[in-house]
Amino acid sequence: MFDLKIVIIGGGIAGLAAAIALKRNKNKVVVREKNASSSNSGMAFMIHESTIRKINALTDRDLEVKDCQINNFVLRDSRLNTDHIKIKGWYAIKRVKLLNFLQSQLSTDEYRDNSDFSHFHYKEDKAIAAVFKDGSIECGDLFIGADGINSQVRNLVSEAHFFPNEINEIVCIAKHKDENIHDNTFRKYVSIKRGMSFGYIPVSNNEHVWFLQFNSKLYGSVFEKREGIEKALSPKLLAEFPKEVREIIADSDLKKSHLWKNQELKLLNSYYKSNICLIGDAAHGSISLTSSGVSSGISSAIELAECLNSFESLYTAFNEYESIRKKKNTQTIEYAQKLKLQFNSPPNSINNYALPLFH
Ligand SMILES: Cc1cc2nc3c(=O)[nH]c(=O)nc-3n(C[C@H](O)[C@H](O)[C@H](O)COP(=O)(O)OP(=O)(O)OC[C@H]3O[C@@H](n4cnc5c(N)ncnc54)[C@H](O)[C@@H]3O)c2cc1C
Missing domain, CATH: 3.50.50.60 (FAD/NAD(P)-binding domain)
Structure with a gap:
């Protein structure tokens, strides 16, 4: 047709x-x-090269993604075990x-x-x-x-x-003083604190997009409203996470953070x-x-x-x-x-x- x-x-x-x-x-x-x-x-998201190819096949010029590649995934758990995984064909773009x-x-x-x-x-x-x-x-x-x-x-x-609302997230962008942070690596800290995980991905040479995922039953009342996020992300709540997580949050303008109540x-x-x-x-x-x-x-x-x-x-x-x-x-x-x-x-x-x- x-x-x-x-x-x-x-x-x-x-x-x-x-x-x-x-x-x-x-x-x-x-x-x-x-x-x-x-x-x-x-904020930003992960997108696979197969999707980028589909877009480029329709457009008069290509979407510029050469600086957006993510080819490492680093996972760390509560026992501080770390796994490094090579991933192929993924990009993080705003x-x-x-x-x-x-x-x-x-x-x-x-x-x-x-x-x-x-x-x-x-x-x-x-x-x-x-x-x-x-x-x-x-x-x-x-x-x-x-x-x-x-x-x-x-x-x-x-x-x-x-589905019943189970896992929500706070998403934000951290802007660092250092201009060379892009290392093509998606990092995720899982189960460091019960019912919570934290991930961050470079989206430019001085920015990470990060997300704090939480079980809404355990933390829904803590993160009820976007306006309360700055207070809710207290040193006490984040104490179990590694120092770099707290540093990333410190480099973020939390007024611009987004609370996703996942539907x-x-x-x-x-x-x-x-x-x-x-x-x-x-x-x-x-x-x-x-x-x-x-x-x-x-x-x-x-x-x-x-x-x-x-x-x-x-x-x-x-x-x-x-x-x-x-x-x-x-x-x-x-x-x-x-x-x-x-x-x-x-x-x-x-x-x-x-x-x-x-x-
Ligand atoms: C403001 C916003 C920010 C987002 N940020 C992120 C992010 O950082 N990371 C991520 O992974 N995903 C994000 N998403 C979700 C992501 O874009 C979608 O999951 C995905 O791209 C699918 O896109 P979509 O076009 O179906 O939906 P959406 O991206 O939600 O787009 C729907 C569009 O429909 C418009 N719309 C809604 N109601 C009406 C109406 N009555 N009349 C006319 N238009 C209407 C909305 O304004 C919106 O532009 C975001 C979505 C929105 C709307």
């Missing part, structure tokens, strides 16, 4: 990737994003860099910010227009919900169920209804501990575009897309369950740890 007018609700990574892929397949696209693009925020790169591939007609989705207009059972809270209307042949984990479009497509979506019954389809976190977010959100967001966007390109009927294309994504989503959920189990009951030997990387 081609020559469709496709309206994408949500201009995050999945929505932008979908727009680029669908435009390449000779469709007219428009992305409508709730926030102002100047407010592009977020969210804003990827968003800006993807946005640069779209024209001003194809991307409109400050557009908060409200509802659809229907003719019989088909959506014919998306209506935004400012009263503007975008007509289309096909509508894609890429509006993230709290998706409103999803409410119109499928019933959503969530993990269970497998949806359906990813589409009539001519409305879900991608990214709206369809299968946000799976704990796996570092898979960005890769699966981009993959789902590109797979949907490929299915629409390969099949003549919308129903067949959506069905094929759904079956591919459900299979992948099931594998990711299974891996996340394993990681959650490991987080709560650490294995005796550090060699038996499953890596927090899935793509």
